[in-house]
Amino acid sequence: MTGCLLLLTVLGLTAAVPVARALDRAVWPEREPVLGLWVWQCLVVTVLLSCLTALALGMAAIFRTVRDDLFGSAPPAVVAAYSLSSVPAWAVALTMLLAAGAAWTVAVLAGRFRAVRRAQGAARDRLRERAPELPAGLPAQGGPLLVLEDEYPDAWWATGNPARLVVTTGALHRLTDRQLDAVLTHERGHARARHDWLLHLSAGLAEGFPRMPLFSLFCERTHRLVELAADDTAARRCGHVTTALALIELNQHRGVFSCASSRRLLADRVDRLLTPPPRLKTRTRALTAAMAACAPLLPLLITFAPGIDALG
Template sequence: MMVPLALLALAAVAAGVAPRVLTRSSWPEREPVLALWVWQCVVAAVLLCCALAMALSAASAWQVVRNHVFAPAPPGVVEAYALSAHGPWSGALAVLLACGGAWTGAMLLREVVEARSRRRRRRAELRGRAPQLPGEGPSLEKPLVVLEDDRPDAWWLPDTPPRLVITTGALHRLKGRQLDAVLEHEQGHARARHDWLLHCSSALATGFPRVPVFAGFRDQVRQLVEMAADDVASRRYGRLTIALALVELNEDRGAFGPGSHPLAQVSQRVHRLLSAAPRLSFGRRVRMTALASLVPLLPLLVTFVPALTVLD
């Protein structure tokens, strides 16, 4: 019964150490897409540790579960795990982990339901602000929706298909290629399906607010998806263009004033674009991507160590 405990210890280490390392590092700002991949691999490893620990604990507590879990295993593998040598606490652990899994599923379902509700409300609001004109199709069926509003704003509406919404105030403020850069930024969100990352990170952090890796995942994803979309736009239109567009859209909201502000992240994004920090080398990016991809394999390796010992 040492394997489930080893898996839970591995999950605790990853959940506590990884957020500190990633949030204190400077390279995620230079490589936001890679940072998003690393965060996803760490979170996947933590969840996989809990799932495998639950399966082995249930197999230790109940014979019927053991028969299903080890059905394809060769003779002698079950004895290597010493499942029957442990007390009834394995059943309690399995139930506890199963409740955690059910709670995770409930949080994800709630996030999806609330997201759909917000989307319906937003569509109803936009339908009133962008009514269908005589002789044209429904305005919300177009890939680009223009709203009559003096406040400069632009956002991406996740839908099927995704739509870009921009106000007339933004059209008046943005100059030349700045409008194209903003549209490319929002299209970058749509192509990468950043909404799913935001939903998953929010659900995990809401369901388990005391787990550092989930809280860090949510906070970092919110920043990294914006940086990643900035990079998509800057590769085509230049860093200065998208930085000036961000200033034009947000300077009237106090995002660049003194003190803390809810939009302080915008000023950090502008500073990042203007500082033009070099990307990591191609070789280092490949090595970090490969190393991050191996992280979810660690729980599998820990799980199969007793079986591999017997087969050898």
Template sequence: MNVLPALLVLGLLLATVGPRLLARASWVEREPVLALWAWQCLVVAVLLCCGLSMLLTSTAAWPEIGRLLFLGAPRGVEAAYRLPYARPWAVAGTLLLAYGGVRTAQSLTAEVRSARALRRRRQRELTVRAPELPAGLGREPAARERLVVLESARPQAWSLPGPDARLVVTTGALHRLSDRELAAALAHERGHVRARHHWLMQCAEALNTGFPGARVFGLFRSQVGRLVELAADDSAARRHGRLATAIALVELNPDHSPTCPAPFAEVPRRVDRLLTGEPRLPVAVRLRLTATALVALGAPVVLAFAPGLRALL
């Protein structure tokens, strides 16, 4: 099989079969960090298939690109990648794939700008509601993380990621939570910040917005939103216990119900998961799943280099 159809078929399989397998897998709730890694490998593999296919069709559409790409390559390598397609088809395929790349870049840029604008607005609101002390008064805040206490009867705790990350908690939460439960709630939010979950959410949202009809990106967006919460729950539970983390989750979401819209509908399931306390997967199983994700990630690259390697042998 020619390398271009092989890449397209591989990309189609990864974009259709892969998401279904991951979404239905029973192990993801036991290993949310590993599941996040698997989703990222799957999505990057699909994008690699599209990008490498665009590169190959561009060499057939415009020979100058091919000569530049294979400049200095051993004899016979360029011929191994020559596509048996008429130039109009190659140009059409290149433009179609390039449109997908431009759409992805535009969506990601728009999402990053929107997230930054929202973060700046929330930072300004926090500054108004809880102004910082002048220099020299009080304890100096941590270099990359600040705890902000807001006056509000509603129990809440959240994080504001960024270069100057902030953990926000209300006085209602301080009154409702014990010291250990409060520490668990803050550890949950700190887990989001340290793992850069906001970057992952922005990428997932951008891909879903740019390609609303692609099931792989839609499932990626929904699954990432759930898995980052589970990963942060585990991060807090490891430090402060599952019971304290579950109680904090309930106290900070007093109006939760299975009929509430997402993500609030997930709260009862997250609490049950914490209280059940299922053990992690065995190390051998985790290694096997990690290797499978790496194989999916490396498959497009291996497939793209295969004709050149065969020409050298």
């Protein structure tokens, strides 16, 4: 058991610090943002699984009831392989630390998602207030597209039930048909990939563990990569130049230009659309995705290895 705890701890720390920093320095996710998001998610799952399996082993060693629940139906040889009867002090301390971390993670994420639900409800209420009154006899705007009277060009995906694609009259006046199609395709790309929940999850983990490099970098990269992925979706349908011009038209009047990070991201997105980077080879993409998918299996393999060896 102590060997498994050590290996799981080393695996979690390695993935959370040096591997996360190496992935943050890599340039290929800019070329393949969807693949980059997948690799980041697999890395986060690997760390969380390492902590969860280590916590389960530690709790089984410390508490008899947990041991009976986890190993009650296991053969005696499997139970003996984990040496649950002898628990050093450092293992007890590590287990208590992991238990506190798990409780804190659940509390932070639950609080985050409650706040998101409240914010979505408030946003839906504001949309209902801003929605134009239609003449009597016409149905209300209940479809997936909602047009708001506003001189500023804007478009966004309003999550909730029902989810709606919102566009202002300013955007309808300023953008050409092709540019408007690119903007709407961009927003639909966010919706189809559920980027909103990915952003909330990454932000919640970063807020809960601000000193953990993995979670802070995951949050930063997610905010960037989801925009690049949606840009690629729009560019494939409407063209790279059209999508770039639509971004410029939508953002040139905004206060976003007073924010250095947002201005830099917008400039990078436009440059990337005007000079698209070459994609990775299909074989490289498939191999990278498969290797990332296998990473979360490592903590499970470490956890079950003594039992499998005992059965063999």
